[in-house]
Amino acid sequence: MRLTKVFVLAAALAISCGPIFSQTTATSAAADTSTKPLSTRVVAYQIEAKLDPTKHTIAASETLTYKNLTGQPQQTFPFHLYLNAFQPQSTFMTEVRLAGTRGNGPDSEWDPKHFGSITVDKLEVEGAGDLTNKMEFIHPDDKNSEDRTVFQVTLPKPIAPGASVEFRVVFHDVLPKVVERTGYAHDFDMVGQWFPKVGVWWKNAWNCHQFHATTEFFADFGTFDVKITVPQNEIVGAGGDLVSSTNNSDGTTTLTYHSEDVHDFSWTASPSFTVVEDSWTGSQGPVKIHLLMSPGHMASAPRYMKALKGSLYFFDQWYGPYPYDRITVVDPPHGGIDAGGMEYPTLITAGTSVHMPQGLLEPEFVTEHEFGHQYWYGMVATNEFEEAWLDEGINSYTEVKVMDAIYGHETSFLNFPFAHLGETEEQRFSYLGLPDMDPVARLAWKFISSDSYGDITYGKSATMLITLEKVIGEDTMRQALHTYFMRYRFTHPTSEDFLKTIEEVSGKDLRWYFNQAVYGTQVLDYSLADAHSDPLKWWDPPAHGSKTSEKVELYRTYVTVERKGDFTFPVDLQIKFDDGSTALEHWDGLDRWIRYQYDRKAKIESAQIDAHNQITMDRNPFNNSFVAMPDPRAAHKLRNIWVFASEWLSQLLAWLT
Amino acid sequence: MAAAKRGTFFSGAALVWQWQRLVWWIFAVCLIFGLFSTHEMTERASSLLDHSAAAQRLVNGFDASAIIMLQQLPDSPLEIQGHNIVHFSLLFVVFMLFVTGGILASYALDEKPTTTAFFEAAGHHFWRFFRLLIYLAIVLLPIAGLAALTSAMYTRVQEQSISPYPADHFAEAAAVVILLLLIIVRLWFDMAQVIAVVEDEKKMHRALRRAFGLLRRNFFSLFWLYLRVSIIAWALFAFGLYFWMFRLSPQSNVTAFLLSQLMILIWLGTRLWQRASESLWYRNYQANQVSAPAWTPPPAPMYMPAAAEPQP
Numbered sequence: 001m002r003l004t005k006v007f008v009l010a011a012a013l014a015i016s017c018g019p020i021f022s023q024t025t026a027t028s029a030a031a032d033t034s035t036k037p038l039s040t041r042v043v044a045y046q047i048e049a050k051l052d053p054t055k056h057t058i059a060a061s062e063t064l065t066y067k068n069l070t071g072q073p074q075q076t077f078p079f080h081l082y083l084n085a086f087q088p089q090s091t092f093m094t095e096v097r098l099a100g101t102r103g104n105g106p107d108s109e110w111d112p113k114h115f116g117s118i119t120v121d122k123l124e125v126e127g128a129g130d131l132t133n134k135m136e137f138i139h140p141d142d143k144n145s146e147d148r149t150v151f152q153v154t155l156p157k158p159i160a161p162g163a164s165v166e167f168r169v170v171f172h173d174v175l176p177k178v179v180e181r182t183g184y185a186h187d188f189d190m191v192g193q194w195f196p197k198v199g200v201w202w203k204n205a206w207n208c209h210q211f212h213a214t215t216e217f218f219a220d221f222g223t224f225d226v227k228i229t230v231p232q233n234e235i236v237g238a239g240g241d242l243v244s245s246t247n248n249s250d251g252t253t254t255l256t257y258h259s260e261d262v263h264d265f266s267w268t269a270s271p272s273f274t275v276v277e278d279s280w281t282g283s284q285g286p287v288k289i290h291l292l293m294s295p296g297h298m299a300s301a302p303r304y305m306k307a308l309k310g311s312l313y314f315f316d317q318w319y320g321p322y323p324y325d326r327i328t329v330v331d332p333p334h335g336g337i338d339a340g341g342m343e344y345p346t347l348i349t350a351g352t353s354v355h356m357p358q359g360l361l362e363p364e365f366v367t368e369h370e371f372g373h374q375y376w377y378g379m380v381a382t383n384e385f386e387e388a389w390l391d392e393g394i395n396s397y398t399e400v401k402v403m404d405a406i407y408g409h410e411t412s413f414l415n416f417p418f419a420h421l422g423e424t425e426e427q428r429f430s431y432l433g434l435p436d437m438d439p440v441a442r443l444a445w446k447f448i449s450s451d452s453y454g455d456i457t458y459g460k461s462a463t464m465l466i467t468l469e470k471v472i473g474e475d476t477m478r479q480a481l482h483t484y485f486m487r488y489r490f491t492h493p494t495s496e497d498f499l500k501t502i503e504e505v506s507g508k509d510l511r512w513y514f515n516q517a518v519y520g521t522q523v524l525d526y527s528l529a530d531a532h533s534d535p536l537k538w539w540d541p542p543a544h545g546s547k548t549s550e551k552v553e554l555y556r557t558y559v560t561v562e563r564k565g566d567f568t569f570p571v572d573l574q575i576k577f578d579d580g581s582t583a584l585e586h587w588d589g590l591d592r593w594i595r596y597q598y599d600r601k602a603k604i605e606s607a608q609i610d611a612h613n614q615i616t617m618d619r620n621p622f623n624n625s626f627v628a629m630p631d632p633r634a635a636h637k638l639r640n641i642w643v644f645a646s647e648w649l650s651q652l653l654a655w656l657t
Numbered sequence: 658m659a660a661a662k663r664g665t666f667f668s669g670a671a672l673v674w675q676w677q678r679l680v681w682w683i684f685a686v687c688l689i690f691g692l693f694s695t696h697e698m699t700e701r702a703s704s705l706l707d708h709s710a711a712a713q714r715l716v717n718g719f720d721a722s723a724i725i726m727l728q729q730l731p732d733s734p735l736e737i738q739g740h741n742i743v744h745f746s747l748l749f750v751v752f753m754l755f756v757t758g759g760i761l762a763s764y765a766l767d768e769k770p771t772t773t774a775f776f777e778a779a780g781h782h783f784w785r786f787f788r789l790l791i792y793l794a795i796v797l798l799p800i801a802g803l804a805a806l807t808s809a810m811y812t813r814v815q816e817q818s819i820s821p822y823p824a825d826h827f828a829e830a831a832a833v834v835i836l837l838l839l840i841i842v843r844l845w846f847d848m849a850q851v852i853a854v855v856e857d858e859k860k861m862h863r864a865l866r867r868a869f870g871l872l873r874r875n876f877f878s879l880f881w882l883y884l885r886v887s888i889i890a891w892a893l894f895a896f897g898l899y900f901w902m903f904r905l906s907p908q909s910n911v912t913a914f915l916l917s918q919l920m921i922l923i924w925l926g927t928r929l930w931q932r933a934s935e936s937l938w939y940r941n942y943q944a945n946q947v948s949a950p951a952w953t954p955p956p957a958p959m960y961m962p963a964a965a966e967p968q969p
Binding site: 333432433 | 687688690691692694695698699702703705706707708709710711712713715716718719720721722724725726727729730731734735738741742743745746747749750753754757786790793815816818819820821822824825843902903908910913914917918920921924925928
């Protein structure tokens, strides 16, 4: 590889980002970096691939050594062929037409440029010979016989428990024009989900789902040794350590990568990348950082770097050590943004644009989010097909925490002088977009629409975890996530594993909450239905010439709280009276409403449910309070803006006359 | 003539100032329509926000989250907003179509408009200008086609280069060209309206043809006239927006309202400035046509009457 355009900005970036998030004290966890594997290595992939950057095709061969740790003989093995999703008759495209997917709405038209494929030219099994003819496409999730994203092969004889089997596969890929995380744009190739990948034996069965419009991935841990051959002008980034680089006589370079204790391998190539290198030192030693920046985007490099270093720092501090010695951030070029915002082990794709405003923290939160997946997906390798909230939801929650810590609670999403927005609210809005159609715990391809999938899996999951944090305490929540991470890293935990860990760490029975927030579709909305004070002797007219307040000394105050949604949640009520006295109430929130009554020598000044704004799942915070003295300024401000908008539109249309 | 000494650009502004009653009146109608269009929203927002502690988030700053939160409520006060605004804006378009005849009569004839004369002129030209609006729609079609074409070309330029700059520059250039074309079209149709009013031209296609000829012969002076006013309008609007967003205290509701209305007033005033300038320009043009020595045909040659043929 010839790095013709390497700009090492380490010094400048270290000045801007380094001191904030650097951590030099290695903890005892560093001992984990010894030769002992971090994961149970089920698979060992050796792949040789050659990229044709003009045709955007890859010719490759793969040797997969699968170790049978299932505890029983295995004769039939399923494999993913994800790239075949990008064909008009696939299940993926059928679902996109029906309900949309990221970047594409329902009724999307088929664009032939988005055609992608992976073809197995030959499949041999050691000791069994050529089994290409034994390959059989299967459709475990639907009856779409045209879908070719999963095949299985049955061996002549079973593989005994503890034994290994070696598959040798010759295949070739046709990359689509960038769609769903993968493909090419101009001279940029993002190569993800590109090789035949064996399914996972999980819960006593093979788990190998078809590629759906809303699903991501699931695989076993192991090692990857990948040789990538590209023209010498290509700059390559990959999810592995570069072991060697050899220039070939035909003008190509072969790069050899090694990666272990990961469950996937992806890479990218483009002659137009500008490489920015830096490093960060965490509790497990130094981590090399590679940013691969596309043309016109260099202004975002320091922003990526600050977000990445901040994420490394806070994940290391709060949830557990980052055990890998590298992380690569790929910045897709314009026209290739659909390749952005994706996670692979030790390689993530971010996203920016040439005119990205400083106040819109999109490069930052995308970088943070995708880095967070190194933990929630990369190491805690949950089943993204079946329990997507365990990676996207938990990751969205930690995104809120980390972004708030770096950029401020109120300004971690938008930070303009005239408008601001925090990550907590952003996740709430996502949730409230479609709050009650699907539960959090649902198979990813079973959501009513891609919008519902996104709103629930990301937004609701994060919001319900933020509310949960208020219930059990921020420190306890952090401790619970730390415990969950340390206990389940390099394994495939389930929803119950996560929920039980929280209950265990908090010492609380939280089923009442999980049953509604995770397994239910109830919406939470408590409202202050009524609050007013009446003279106790209301029938007694005021004396002539005196004000009512001078005569009447005792008032009866009523405060009525209503549960408008089906989600039950205990709420606190704070009432203030105009003599400065207060009353505090705690309601279990189970009934539809409750009324409190006070007889005092004071009138009500204000009443507020959830005064400290802890119940972020509450759909409508505007009805949570009552202030006796009306303040019309908010409504006036809205009116000002909309009157102006109305007049402005009138003027524009009047241009026609 | 004072106008001629000052130049059409400044004289146009002076004319708008002179008949400022028109500007205030149209502005008042626009504001009333604006208030009507937002009345329901304001009522619902008041009932939701006036007694809510959460509303302070809006009072103390433009909290985007509060706005989005309002938008997402099942009975959001903002959900009715869009329709009402569009309806009242269309009503304002009809109103402007009606009063344009009166406005131009005031500017073009340089007489203090009486209410009766104003509305007579407005009513007299309403259907003519309605026909012009249809012609305008036809003329705008090719520009819409050009916009669609540049959009398609933008995609092609985008695909051809991995650098985002060529496509960006192309889009910016295309936007400027389309904007200038729109100014030219408006200039042309404004001239046709002036001709229709001054000459009492009934045939709008004839007014358009004459306006086109005038525009062709005096393109740069007329275009520069319009462009200068447009630039002033855009600059003042941008400044107002900047001041509102970045400089004004979020609590300053009254100041914000006054500023926003000033921006609308300026926008309206500059549009009338364009019309007044063009009317003045046409008056000057007519005056020049009249004061120039009239062409008189040369006297017919005198011939001796043919000699009478000898009679037998």
